[in-house]
Amino acid sequence: MSDTARDTALRLYELAGDDPGLRFSPHCWKVRMALAHKGLSPECVPWHFAEKDAIAFSGQGLVPVLVAGETVVSDSFRIAEYLEAAYPERPTLFGGEMGRATARFINAYADTLPVPLIARTLLMDIHDRLAPGDRPYFRQSREKRFGMTLEQAAADAPARIEELRRILQPLRLMLKAQPFLSGAEPAYADYCLFGMFMWARVISPTELLAEDDPVHAWRAALLDAFDGFARAAPTAGARAA
Amino acid sequence: MSDTARDTALRLYELAGDDPGLRFSPHCWKVRMALAHKGLSPECVPWHFAEKDAIAFSGQGLVPVLVAGETVVSDSFRIAEYLEAAYPERPTLFGGEMGRATARFINAYADTLPVPLIARTLLMDIHDRLAPGDRPYFRQSREKRFGMTLEQAAADAPARIEELRRILQPLRLMLKAQPFLSGAEPAYADYCLFGMFMWARVISPTELLAEDDPVHAWRAALLDAFDGFARAAPTAGARAA
Numbered sequence: 099m100s101d102t103a104r105d106t107a108l109r110l111y112e113l114a115g116d117d118p119g120l121r122f123s124p125h126c127w128k129v130r131m132a133l134a135h136k137g138l139s140p141e142c143v144p145w146h147f148a149e150k151d152a153i154a155f156s157g158q159g160l161v162p163v164l165v166a167g168e169t170v171v172s173d174s175f176r177i178a179e180y181l182e183a184a185y186p187e188r189p190t191l192f193g194g195e196m197g198r199a200t201a202r203f204i205n206a207y208a209d210t211l212p213v214p215l216i217a218r219t220l221l222m223d224i225h226d227r228l229a230p231g232d233r234p235y236f237r238q239s240r241e242k243r244f245g246m247t248l249e250q251a252a253a254d255a256p257a258r259i260e261e262l263r264r265i266l267q268p269l270r271l272m273l274k275a276q277p278f279l280s281g282a283e284p285a286y287a288d289y290c291l292f293g294m295f296m297w298a299r300v301i302s303p304t305e306l307l308a309e310d311d312p313v314h315a316w317r318a319a320l321l322d323a324f325d326g327f328a329r330a331a332p333t334a335g336a337r338a339a
Numbered sequence: 340m341s342d343t344a345r346d347t348a349l350r351l352y353e354l355a356g357d358d359p360g361l362r363f364s365p366h367c368w369k370v371r372m373a374l375a376h377k378g379l380s381p382e383c384v385p386w387h388f389a390e391k392d393a394i395a396f397s398g399q400g401l402v403p404v405l406v407a408g409e410t411v412v413s414d415s416f417r418i419a420e421y422l423e424a425a426y427p428e429r430p431t432l433f434g435g436e437m438g439r440a441t442a443r444f445i446n447a448y449a450d451t452l453p454v455p456l457i458a459r460t461l462l463m464d465i466h467d468r469l470a471p472g473d474r475p476y477f478r479q480s481r482e483k484r485f486g487m488t489l490e491q492a493a494a495d496a497p498a499r500i501e502e503l504r505r506i507l508q509p510l511r512l513m514l515k516a517q518p519f520l521s522g523a524e525p526a527y528a529d530y531c532l533f534g535m536f537m538w539a540r541v542i543s544p545t546e547l548l549a550e551d552d553p554v555h556a557w558r559a560a561l562l563d564a565f566d567g568f569a570r571a572a573p574t575a576g577a578r579a580a
Contacts, residue, residue, distance in 0.1 A: 190437070192437065193434075193435050193436060193438060194434050194435045194437065195434060195522055196431070196433065196434025196435065196438040196521050196522055196526060196528075197434060197435060197437040197438040197441055198522070199517055199519070199520060199521050199522030199523075199528075200438055200441035200442055200444075200445060200520060200521065200528045201441055202513055202516060203445060203509060203510070203513045203528070204441060204444060204445070206508075206509040206510070206512040206513040207448060207509040209509075209512065210508040210509050211452075211506070211508065211509060265452070267447075267451040267452065268444060268447040268448040268450075268451050268452060269444070269447070271447040271450065271451055272443050272444045272447040275443060276440055276443060279440060279441060279444050280437050280440050280441065281436055281437055281439070281440030282440075285437060287437075287440075287441045287444065
């Protein structure tokens with residue numbers, strides 16, 4: 099099968115805003131970067147929280163969902179594992195079994211420590227850019243998760259950004275020894291953390307990092323990867339490069 | 340060179356208490372486990388903070404220091420890298436370049452987030468078990484680091500244990516999918532985190548984990564590894580198995 103034929107068969111369902119060009123889910127961004135890493139360009143299908151029916155074929159209700167011919171894979175980490183197995187001849191995402199296992203820990207670090215802090219700083223920006231039909235679901239589910247109104251949860255954003263910068267200390271210490279989590283070049287462990295920065299970049303004018311933070315330079319290198327693939331993504335507002 | 344000859348040539352300088360059998364440094368434990376992983380039994384030399392002269396040959400003043408024939412290596416991560424390169428035919432610590440890079444991030448996670456919290460809970464236990472000549476150095480350096488007296492820093496141990504359990508959430512989430520950070524079997528990424536639990540175990544009766552915490556079971560599996568190598572280490576007080 100030619101590369102083109104394989105590419106054509108890939109379809110990625112991604113969370114989108116009211117403007118369907120706004121693709122901001124951190125987990126979808128992990129997959130977008132993994133696909134770019136493998137040199138794959140799927141058909142990207144915008145999806146909204148209210149459209150459960152559109153992905154019911156995947157047996158669950160969350161994106162990302164990747165459709166590859168007859169194969170349907172949900173959950174960002176499982177999609178990365180699928181891509182690694184399906185395209186072994188292309189650049190590796192994990193560098194082997196042990197690298198895959200350690201990347202899973204790094205993915206768990208991203209999702210449990212920094213992601214909830216960033217969520218607090220983005221709540222109102224996300225709410226305001228969702229399709230109107232998605233807003234009640236978003237408000238209700240997030241107010242339940244945080245135990246307060248969206249407005250209350252968003253009010254302490256500056257304190258959350260402070261806390262975020264502290265919780266990123268492992269990345270800063272590591273960057274003294276190597277340029278990427280995956281070593282000399284970025285791979286899936288990097289995308290696990292980079293996804294959440296794309297979430298913020300696409301949906302909000304809030305800057306999470308100080309300009310002299312080594313994490314800022316790491317993020318810039320990933321924005322530049324694959325000919326500036328992530329940097330070129332549409333964002334909600336005017337933004338300086 | 341036979342295995343025995345190579346083993347004989349290895350010497351590890353380790354932090355010890357007033358009782359030289361008490362080996363509690365988390366970084367020395369990372370190396371102890373890495374050596375056990377490679378099936379190596381070095382000569383272990385107890386070292387005290389005041390004995391800078393004894394390791395001056397290493398060009399710096401901290402343990403662990405590994406001496407392997409003509410080679411001298413300090414810093415736990417660099418020692419692990421040395422062992423991986425010197426004993427490639429023995430079980431791998433990193434599973435390749437990318438696994439080594441991601442392990443470096445996990446090591447940085449351990450050292451920057453949980454280790455400072457555990458330190459706060461152990462300060463008085465460590466102080467009281469150091470050689471008398473080491474105590475003034477320890478008090479002065481740690482009081483400077485924490486900006487308060489040892490007694491003040493140790494007073495909020497219960498709150499630090501709460502915070503520690505929260506900061507271990509990535510490990511808990513990962514353990515839903517695999518038994519060790521390194522996958523099906525433990526390797527260096529696991530030892531990076533396990534070292535700090537041995538630090539606590541050897542020096543203090545304080546229990547850091549709830550018994551029903553999945554991290555507790557992971558720790559027990561590492562205590563059992565290599566025929567109970569870590570579990571057999573002398574501890575400061577009576578301790579239930």
